[in-house]
Amino acid sequence: MADQTIIDLLGESAEDLLQYRSTTVSKELLHVPGPDFIDRVFVQTNRSIPVLRSLATLFNYGRLAGTGYVSILPIDQGIEHTAGFSFAPNPIYFDPENIIRLAIEGGCNAVATTFGNLGMIARKYAHKIPFIVKINHNELLTYPTKYNQIMFGSVEEAWNLGAVAVGATIYFGSEESSRQIIEVSQAFERAHELGxxxxxxxxxxxxxxxxxxxxxxxxxxxxxxxNHLGVTIQADIIKQKMPETNGGFEAVNFSKWHKDMYNKLATDHPIDLCRYQVLNCYMGRAGLINSGGESAGDTDLEQSVRTAVINKRAGGMGLILGRRAFQRPFEEGVKLLNLVQDVYGDSSITLA
Structure with a gap:
């Protein structure tokens, strides 16, 4: 049985989420996270020895070290949502050192943030926690507002900062998506070359x-x-929002779809919706980490634990959670991160 704290936070949905048995795609077909994930999955790939070492560094740090699951603290909202909007609830995070401190004290596998944040404190912390450099962003200072990811630095500079990984965003479906796919594909190829x-x-x-x-x-x-486009350009890990519905292709009436996508490969249960995301990550060969989403205040603990349970039982690799942690007092942020990690450390919470 799951830890009582987790059960209490799930509330009325505890039984449905913890006892649900999926009848879509068998869990036996999935490549699920585990202590041997690199040996079982990535050793078969074209990734170089230095890339395998970087992945091992990522998997073997923090409270989830050695489990195959990851908990990542991402803080790039100072650019993506403006610094004032993001840090007004807790101004200590205008100082990038506190971002790194939260990731370390929160037991995260890594911290993902900007060139500027990491560059300012790299010599003090690069050997103390794995760095993930977010290399592109959408900035909100252009008026009228536009939504376009542009590069903020080079892959070489991320390597100079001691990063074990680079992160990037593509806005699939946007007018600029073709350029972003080309730019990020080239950046990921270079990142792999550098290890x-x-x-x-x-x-x-x-x-x-x-x-x-x-x-x-x-x-x-x-x-x-x-997700499927993301793994095609050789992303090792995919970050995606938690699915909340289905039938987008049919409703918007574009692209192509098959009725079995909706009738056999998924149901309306949140675990099955998330599992469909995992399927598109080469059945889990590339790990799926779902994002925590915006902070809702009093319900953040409940919602974060719920997301973690859904991701884990669907076959995902973990959570990448930021605003719900840093937009609250420091110690409360640490507690929230630890609670999410406890879901992945709880052996009684298994694949659906």
């Missing part, structure tokens, strides 16, 4: 994906295809 792992924020962005009734930016079919 770094690659993590892709596989976000979807198109006004047509949002109808009067639903937001299909978080549909399992559309996000799943974004």
């Amino acid at each position: 770094m792992a690659t993590i892709l924020w596989c976000y979807t962005r198109n006004s047509a994906f949002k109808t009067k009734d639903k937001d299909y930016h978080v549909a399992a079919d559309i996000t799943g295809q974004a």
Whole structure:
């Protein structure tokens, strides 16, 4: 039985999430996280020895070291959402050292943040926690607002900072997606040449994906295809938002879909929706980490634990959670990160 704290936080949904048995794609077909994940999955790939070493560094740090699961603290919101908006609830995070401290004291596998943040304190912390450099961003100072990921530095500079991995975002479905796919593909190739792992924020962005009734930016079919494009450009780990619905292709009436995508490969249960995302990550050969989402205040603990349970039982590799941790007092942020990690450390919470 799962830890009582986890059960209590799940509340009325505890039984449904912890006891659910999926009847879609068998869990036996998945490449699930575990202590031997690198030997079992990545050793078979074209990744070089230095990349394998970087992945091992990532997997073997923090409270989840040696489990095959990861808990990553991502803080690039100072650019993506403006610094004032992001850090006003807790101004200590204007200082990048506190970002690194939160990741370390929170027991994370790694910290993912900007060139500027890591560059300012790299010599003090590069040997104390794995760095992931976010190499592109959408900035919000252009008026009128536009949504376009652009490079903020080079892969070589990420390597000079001592990073074990680079992270990048592609807005799949946007007008600029073709350029972003080419840029990020080239950056990931270079990162692998230098021995770094690659993590892709596989976000979807198109006004047509949002109808009067639903937001299909978080549909399992559309996000799943974004994941499939991400692993095609050789992302080692995929970051994706937790799916909340399905049938985006059919509802928006674009691209191609098969009825079995909705009838056999998924149901409306959140674990099955997330598992469809895992399927599109080469059945889990590339790890799926779901994002924590924006902070909702009092319900952050419950929602974060819920997301972790869904991701783990679907076959995912972990969570990448930022705002819910840093937009609260430091010690409370540490507690939240630890609670999420406890889900992945709980051996009674198994694949659905």
